Amino acid sequence: MKKLLLSIALVGVAVMVSCSTEKKAEDKGAELKAKIENCTNPDSLKVYVEQAKDYAEKLIKDGKDDAAQAFLNEVTPAVKDKDPMAAVAFTGLDLEAKADSAFEAAKESAKNLADSTSKAVSDKVSDVKDAASKAASDAKDKASDAVDAAKAKAADAAQAGADKVKDLMGK
Secondary structure (H helix, E strand, O other): OHHHHHHHHHHHHHHHHHHHHHHHHHHHHHHHHHHHHHOOOHHHHHHHHHHHHHHHHHHHHOOOHHHHHHHHHHHHHHHHHHOOOHHHHHHHHOHHHHHHHHHHHHHHHHHHHHHHHHHHHHHHHHHHHHHHHHHHHHHHHHHHHHHHHHHHHHHHHHHHHHHHHHHHHHO
């Protein structure tokens, strides 16, 4: 009986701890926002802003970009009201700017790839044209040489025939 009660108590404690940890994560953002809104000391504000920045970075690392952006959207106006210069700490965490810069980088990469592919294709087409031109020129030269050789043979044969005719007539 004692073991059963002890087991139930341990399960209950485990459930309470897991629920309270999740609740703490949700409350931390609200707690930081409330601290920033109620803060009157500039030094304390800087500490709270740093904590808020760390919290947002943690959310980003955990893959909760939407939650981080929502948190920053809630906290940034309160920080700007208290100290506009302190809001600069959040500029590095602007998720939309990161997404835009990633999109621009991808666009630039795609453009560079298209340009390099186009240049490679153009170079290959030029190489093929040059090879075809050289092959045509070589074929033309060989044909010309063959025609010249045929003319020379025909002339030699005609001369030989003429010489035979002269020999036959001269006898």
